[in-house]
Amino acid sequence: MRAHCQCGKLSADISDDAQAMTVLCHCTDCQRRSGSPFGVMAYYDAAAVTLVGEATEYERATDSGSTFTTGFCPNCGSTVYARPGKYPGMIGIAVGAFADPSFPAPVRSVYEQSRHPWVGLPDTMPRHPMGRDS
Ligand SMILES: [Zn+2]
């Protein structure tokens, strides 16, 4: 599987047997990062992902005192990946970068405290006001 930015210069190749854990986040940082009301990232074992092309990284602090670093294409600006400081063995891939409507749904919705009220999600999806432990 391959995810890539709008212009195609930055991509991520994911091994076929890799298992994604997809999380939907309504936090205001994800809103600003994505320019959208929420962000969706699929997390993989970092060993299963090969990044190809030049990236610019932006690191921010998280509520839990860790860091969250996003990698975006310096040419077109699309976020392609993220490295959660709390889970150094994982890498997140922006689900939109797969441009695949059949991509599996998120396992949880977090930071519902800043969810835009018109965003509706399946009743079966676990919801959390802040992080997964909230
Ligand atoms: Zn690009």
Ligand SMILES: [Zn+2]
């Ligand atoms: Zn977020």
